[in-house]
Amino acid sequence: MEEKIKLWLKENKVKGIKLLQKLVQEDSMRGNESRAQAVIIEKCRRIGLSLDIWEIGEESLLNHPDFCSDRKDFSGNPNVVGVLKGSGGGKSIILNGHIDVVPPGERKDWQDDPFSGRIEQGKLYGRGSTDMKGGTVAMLLAIEAIISSGIKLKGDIIFQSVIEEESGGAGTLAAVLRGYKADGAIIPEPTNMKLFPKQQGSMWFRISVKGKSAHGGTKYEGVNAIEKSMKVIKKLEELETKRNRRITDPLYKNIPIPIPINIGKIHGGEWPSSVPDLAVLEGRMGIAPDETIEDAKKEMMACLEELAEKDSWFADYPLIVEWFGGRWLPGNLEADHPLISVISESFESVKKEKPVIEASPWATDGGILSNIGKTPVVVFGPGVTKAAHDVNEYIVLEDMFEASEIIALTLLKWCELS
Numbered sequence: 001m002e003e004k005i006k007l008w009l010k011e012n013k014v015k016g017i018k019l020l021q022k023l024v025q026e027d028s029m030r031g032n033e034s035r036a037q038a039v040i041i042e043k044c045r046r047i048g049l050s051l052d053i054w055e056i057g058e059e060s061l062l063n064h065p066d067f068c069s070d071r072k073d074f075s076g077n078p079n080v081v082g083v084l085k086g087s088g089g090g091k092s093i094i095l096n097g098h099i100d101v102v103p104p105g106e107r108k109d110w111q112d113d114p115f116s117g118r119i120e121q122g123k124l125y126g127r128g129s130t131d132m133k134g135g136t137v138a139m140l141l142a143i144e145a146i147i148s149s150g151i152k153l154k155g156d157i158i159f160q161s162v163i164e165e166e167s168g169g170a171g172t173l174a175a176v177l178r179g180y181k182a183d184g185a186i187i188p189e190p191t192n193m194k195l196f197p198k199q200q201g202s203m204w205f206r207i208s209v210k211g212k213s214a215h216g217g218t219k220y221e222g223v224n225a226i227e228k229s230m231k232v233i234k235k236l237e238e239l240e241t242k243r244n245r246r247i248t249d250p251l252y253k254n255i256p257i258p259i260p261i262n263i264g265k266i267h268g269g270e271w272p273s274s275v276p277d278l279a280v281l282e283g284r285m286g287i288a289p290d291e292t293i294e295d296a297k298k299e300m301m302a303c304l305e306e307l308a309e310k311d312s313w314f315a316d317y318p319l320i321v322e323w324f325g326g327r328w329l330p331g332n333l334e335a336d337h338p339l340i341s342v343i344s345e346s347f348e349s350v351k352k353e354k355p356v357i358e359a360s361p362w363a364t365d366g367g368i369l370s371n372i373g374k375t376p377v378v379v380f381g382p383g384v385t386k387a388a389h390d391v392n393e394y395i396v397l398e399d400m401f402e403a404s405e406i407i408a409l410t411l412l413k414w415c416e417l418s
Contacts, residue, residue: 001417002349004149005408009141009401016141016404017124017397019043021117023133024126028099033077033163036099040080040136040161047144049082049159056163056174064177066372068168068327079171080161081180084143090154090416094185094375095143095407096172096365097136098165101128102389109391123394130383134395135188135403136161138382142408155415158182165365168326172365176373184339184414185375186407187366190383193399195347197340197378198251199360200259201287201330201367203323205300206280207232209268210317213277222275223313226268229279231307232319236261236283239303247288251335251359258359259286289332289359297323329367331360331377339376339414346409350402361385380406 009016019039028036044051057074061067080099086092104114104127112118114127124134143157158180162171189196209229214222240261252258263283269276287296301321308315333340340357347355360366366377382399 001149001151001412002409004151005145006405008145008148009405012141013401016137016401017119019140020124020129020134020137020400021119023137024117024124024129025115027115028101028128029103030100030164030167031071031077033099037078037080037161040099043140044080044082044159047140047147049084049143052081052083053078054178056171058174058177060177061170061174064173066173066327066329066368067170068325069164069170070325071164071167071170074163077163079163079174081175082159084147084153084157086153086155086157086415087418088154091183091414092156092158093411093414094158094160094180094182094369095139096160096162096185096187096369097132097139098163098171098365099133099136099161100163100166101131102166105391111392122397124397125392125394127393129395130190130393131388132189132381132383134383134400135190135381138188138400138404138407141401141404142411145404145408146411151412152418153411153415154418155183157411157415162365169328169365169368172368173372176368181373182375185366185369185377186343186410187364187377187379188381188403188407189364189379190385190388190395191360191379191381192385193380193382193403194356194358195340195343195378195380196358196360197333197335197337198249198289199331199364199366199379200289200362201291201293201328202284202363203287203293203296203327204282204284204325206282206322206324207304208320209279209281211275211277211279214275216273216275219275222277225276225279228313229266229268229281231311232281232304233263235303235307236263239300243288243299249359251357254358255361259288261285287330289330291330293327293329328363329371331364331366331370333370333376333378337376339378342413343378343380343406343410346406346413349409350405
C-alpha cells in the first residue's frame with residue numbers, strides 16, 4: 001500500500017504543482033476567498049469527496065464567546081468540507097487548511113507579482129504558497145493517492161478548506177459548530193516539516209494612555225502621554241520576561257521567546273509643538289498552551305495596575321485596556337498521544353530520520369479544534385516558517401510532496417485499512 005502511494009505521488013507531481021500554482025494565482029485575501037474555494041471545490045468533486053459548502057455567519061457562530069471577527073457578513077465566500085466516508089470501525093481524522101492569505105504588503109518589494117505562482121529552482125513563489133496553500137495541496141494529493149490506488153479505509157477523512165483563519169478562526173469555529181469533530185486532526189501549516197503538538201494562543205490588546213495637553217514651549221505645564229506610554233511599554237517588557245521564565249517545557253528550548261508580548265502599533269499626539277494628551281498602544285499577547293485566555297488577561301491587568309504604585313498619575317488617570325480583533329486559543333496535546341506516534345512513524349518511513357518535535361511559535365486553528373471541538377491536533381506541514389507573511393513567499397515543492405506522502409501513510413495507519 002505504501003509503495004502504491006509513493007508511486008502515485010511520483011507519477012502525479014506535475015498535476016500537484018499545477019494545482020498549487022492555480023491556487024496561488026487566485027488572490028484569496030480576506031473577503032475575496034471565493035475563487036480559490038472554487039478551485040478547491042472542483043478538485044474535491046473530481047476525486048469523489050462528498051461536499052458540504054456553506055456561507056458562515058449563522059447566529060450560533062456570531063453569538064459564540066470565542067467568535068472574535070470584526071466581519072459579520074461572509075456572503076460569497078464559503079467554507080468547504082469534503083468527506084471520504086470509511087467503511088466503519090476505524091478512527092476518523094480532520095485535515096484542516098485555511099484558504100485565506102494575508103495582504104502582500106509593498107508590491108515593489110516583490111520580485112514578481114505577489115500572485116504569480118512562478119516556479120524556479122524547485123520553489124514556487126507567491127502569497128499563500130507557504131501559508132498555507134502548499135499544505136492544502138499536500139492534503140488533497142494524499143487523499144487522491146489513496147482513492148486512486150484503490151485503498152479503502154475504515155475511518156472517515158474530513159477535509160476542510162476554511163476562511164478567516166488569519167483573523168481569528170471563524171471558519172474553523174463554524175465547522176466545529178456545524179458538527180465536524182474527529183478522533184484526530186492534522187493542520188499542515190508551514191512548520192519546516194517539524195511536528196507541533198503544542199501551539200501558543202494569542203490575543204490583541206489596545207491600551208489608551210492619558211496625558212495633559214500644553215504648549216511645547218512650556219511642556220512642563222502638561223503631561224506627555226507618549227512619555228507615560230514608555231513606562232507602560234517598560235512594564236509590559238517586565239511582564240513578558242516574567243511570563244517566559246515560567247516556560248520550562250523542553251519543546252520550547254529552541255524558541256527564544258515562547259509567548260511574546262509585542263507592541264505592533266503606536267499613535268500619539270496631533271501636533272509637533274503640543275504636548276500630547278493621548279497615546280494609544282496596540283499589540284499582541286502570547287498565551288501559553290496550558291493557560292486560559294482569562295488568566296492571561298488577569299495577569300496583564302494586575303501588572304499594569306502596579307504602575308499606579310510608583311506613579312500617581314496612573315492612579316488619577318487609569319489606563320484603558322481593551323481586548324479587540326484577533327484572538328486564538330492555545331493548543332496542548334500530550335507528548336505521548338497516539339496521533340504523534342503515528343505521524344512520527346510515517347515521517348520516519350518517508351524521510352528515514354526521526355522528526356523534530358517542537359512547540360509552535362505562533363497560534364493556529366488547532367486551539368479551536370482541540371478546545372471547542374475536543375479533537376486532538378498536530379500541526380505538521382511543508383512550507384518555510386520564516387517565509388510566511390514575508391515578501392517573496394515561497395515553498396519548496398519537494399517538501400510538499402514528502403508531506404503529502406507522510407500524511408497519506410498517517411491516514412492508512414490512523415483510519416485503518418478496510
